[in-house]
Each structure stands twice: as C-alpha cells, then as structure tokens.
Amino acid sequence: MSAKLEAIGLAKSYGETVALQPTDLTVQAGEFLTLLGPSGSGKTTLLQMISGLVAPTSGRIEIDGRDVTHVEPGRRGIGMVFQSYALFPHMSVWDNVAYGLRMRRKKPAEVRSAVDDALNMVRMSEYAQRFPKELSGGQQQRIALARCFAYRPSVILLDEPLGALDKKLREHMQSEIRRLHKELGATFVYVTHDQDEALTLSDRICLMNQARIEQVGTPVDLYDRPATRFAAGFIGHSNLLEGALADTRGPGGEAILLAAGGRVPLPQPVAAGAGATHCLLVRPEAPRLVEPKSGFVDGKISDIVFFGSDTRVQLTMLDGSRLTVRCARGQSASVGDTVGLVWDPHRTMLLRA
Structure with a gap:
C-alpha cells in the first residue's frame, strides 16, 4: 500500500495552550483510520488541520506526496462529514447532495448522474424530493454522507458523524459506513471518542492522549497488546x-x-x-x-x-x-x-x- 495522507511534525498551539504536540502520522491509500481518544486529546484538532479548517503552528500535510499545508480546503480533494449533518433546510435532499457538485461547476448531466449514484449508494433514492425536516436523524446522516460521496473525494474525513444517534441506529450506521468504505475504496479518517465504534470500523486506530499519539495499531493490537496503561484502560475493560x-x-x-x-x-x-x-x-x-x-x-x-x-x-x-x-x-x-x-x-x- 502507498501513503495517501501524511502529517509530518504537525503541531498546533493557541498561545500557551498546546492543542497538538508535534505529530507524525501516515494513512495508507484505501485505509480506514480512526482517531480515538478522550475530549481534549487532540484528535479533532488533527482532523481540522488535515481538512484545512485550522492552520498548523508548525509541520506540514501531504496528500499523494503533494504539500497541501497552505492549500485552501476546497482544493485539497477532501470530503468532510460532520456530526451536525449541516444540511440546507430550504433545499430538497436531491439539491443538498448536488450542492457541492454545482459549486465545483460540474455539467448538469454529470451532476444528475453523480447525485443519483450517491443517493442509491446510501439507499435514499426514494427520498430525493423531501426536505431535511421530513427525515429522521439516521436519514439525515445518510444524506450528509451522500453529499460527501457524490464528488468522489479520495480522502474522506468524518468528525463524530454518529454522535447524535441512539445506540441501535449508531450500530446500523456503523455497518453502513463500513459497506460504503468498501464500495468507494476511498481513504477514511474518522474521529470518535467511542472505543466500541473504533474497534468495529477501523483498519487501524490512532489512540490519542494529552495532545499526542499514544499508540497506533490494528484493533487487535490495541486490545491485546496495549503499549501503555492509558491504552489498556481506554480500550476495553481492564x-x-x-x-x-x-x-x-x-x-x-x-x-x-x-x-x-x-x-x-x-x-x-x-x-x-x-x-x-x-x-x-x-x-x-x-x-x-x-x-x-x-x-x-x-x-x-x-x-x-x-x-x-x-x-x-x-x-x-x-x-x-x-x-x-x-x-x-x-x-x-x-x-x-x-x-x-x-x-x-x-x-x-x-x-x-
């Protein structure tokens, strides 16, 4: 496998507060990597710097070997899915999914094909003409995923996208996200504080603590071979x-x-x-x-x-x-x-x- 995404010496401080210590992390092409850790561990800060929403204090970010540290978010070839869904309430489901494609000035025929494909992928085609307020939380989350998938980004960032859902629906959406990852073949970087979610979804887990990486490994590595007491206590019962x-x-x-x-x-x-x-x-x-x-x-x-x-x-x-x-x-x-x-x-x- 080749490196799709690399953080090299990436760090962020707000005055005297260190949000992320200098960090090196490589994500392989097609990998599902989860950033896991408690609140304040630095996982969301790392994700936001990868997306371009937050500028690093030092270090650099590379995608496919290209330095994108100072490239604006819309030109990084990255898709982003938020916990809040961020759907436009005055637009239909179809138009919500089409929005990103239209902003990228895609031809109408390309937009129609991509939106229809994305809605079919998340099994929401029959809801195309409804509005967000007419959908359940799980359905809104699927539309947020479809909007991201429609323009086929090679890197998809997901910031606690299931945090607002109940347990049963979360488990269902976890299965859906695993299926979609396999179908798309894209590189997923997923943020959560839920260890069960991380173990279920991930190819590898990057466990974070106190603004730094504690351990990186497969779910089996972190469960069976935790490197530190923190890792042992955070993953599973100890x-x-x-x-x-x-x-x-x-x-x-x-x-x-x-x-x-x-x-x-x-x-x-x-x-x-x-x-x-x-x-x-x-x-x-x-x-x-x-x-x-x-x-x-x-x-x-x-x-x-x-x-x-x-x-x-x-x-x-x-x-x-x-x-x-x-x-x-x-x-x-x-x-x-x-x-x-x-x-x-x-x-x-x-x-x-």
Whole structure:
C-alpha cells in the first residue's frame, strides 16, 4: 500500500495552550483510520488541520506526496462529514447532495448522474424530493454522507458523524459506513471518542492522549497488546494487577508477581530483580473460576451482572483490589462465594507507565 495522507511534525498551539504536540502520522491509500481518544486529546484538532479548517503552528500535510499545508480546503480533494449533518433546510435532499457538485461547476448531466449514484449508494433514492425536516436523524446522516460521496473525494474525513444517534441506529450506521468504505475504496479518517465504534470500523486506530499519539495499531493490537496503561484502560475493560516481583520463580522458571493477594506468573522474562514493581493487564475474558486456593489469586464475589450473552462477575480480592471476570451464562457461583482465578499467562500483558 502507498501513503495517501501524511502529517509530518504537525503541531498546533493557541498561545500557551498546546492543542497538538508535534505529530507524525501516515494513512495508507484505501485505509480506514480512526482517531480515538478522550475530549481534549487532540484528535479533532488533527482532523481540522488535515481538512484545512485550522492552520498548523508548525509541520506540514501531504496528500499523494503533494504539500497541501497552505492549500485552501476546497482544493485539497477532501470530503468532510460532520456530526451536525449541516444540511440546507430550504433545499430538497436531491439539491443538498448536488450542492457541492454545482459549486465545483460540474455539467448538469454529470451532476444528475453523480447525485443519483450517491443517493442509491446510501439507499435514499426514494427520498430525493423531501426536505431535511421530513427525515429522521439516521436519514439525515445518510444524506450528509451522500453529499460527501457524490464528488468522489479520495480522502474522506468524518468528525463524530454518529454522535447524535441512539445506540441501535449508531450500530446500523456503523455497518453502513463500513459497506460504503468498501464500495468507494476511498481513504477514511474518522474521529470518535467511542472505543466500541473504533474497534468495529477501523483498519487501524490512532489512540490519542494529552495532545499526542499514544499508540497506533490494528484493533487487535490495541486490545491485546496495549503499549501503555492509558491504552489498556481506554480500550476495553481492564484488570490491572500491580505488585512486586517475588524472589522465587514458578515451577516453569517464570517470574512471579505478588499481586491481588496471590502469586501471578508473568507472560515474559523480566530483567529487574526481586522487589521491582510491575503492572499486569488481565482482560476480563481471560480468567476462569476455580476452587479457592487452586488458582493464582482468590477473591470473594461481590456482584454478578447479566449482559445477555454473558455475565460479568465482580470480585474483591484478598488485598482489597477489584477484578471483573466475563463468564459464560449459567456459571454456578453466587454473590458471597470465595473463588480462585486462573488463566493462560500468555493472554496477559506487562505494561509500561
């Protein structure tokens, strides 16, 4: 794959406030890259600089190897979809979709063909003569997407486009966006603070924190191999076991972490000597419940929460820390029971700060 979009040393400050630290990021042609992070992490600032709506303080932006840092937004070959839809209320659906093409002075026959194709792509052809106020939120979002897709930009930026929709409609639109991405073959850069949305949609995720990139990788990379404690805590549910290394090793020669009131085998060799403090990530689906004193750690079940396809068992460990375990439906433990936990050490991950 070739690089479609590159941010090179891109940074933005407002006086003493740093909105984005110097950042390097490459997006491949045809890729679906999601900028994920909490409010204030810099993701929207990065997207706005790529679009040309905000000028960088330093650094540059390249599209297809061409420096577009100081090129006006309309000449970058970029499409933009906003959370607010930004539809013209006095125009029909058809005219809303045609607007960008007309502004680009396309011939009437080209406009008709492109608008009809775009409406068909988002399955809204039968609504062409309606007005935005006559559409549901999900339908308005489809029209916003169609307006962007109509002139076939090679890079499409989406700024939390599903943020105003309810959960069921969000899930439906996620499927639609994945389908449209595959049909168009365009490069998508998508902003969200919703981790589930990022995991569902993305080829790669760029996780941001405190105005910088924390980690870039596939959804599997970020979930199974988070690079930092922040990444582990932001992506999925995390059990973080903190403790010191034991001065003895396990039966297989593995290092042992004294954590949660037990002896926990580590998944990889550890160079530091006994007493060094480490943090181990154990995802809720990794442990299984066993008899007390027959696992790595023991805990008392404090709550069991039903989630439909599974249950989440919450435990208070011997040292007072709390862990969550995801169990299949029908597990026999009850609130108040003391149980042991055991897991495959290779399904856990040592974290850096």
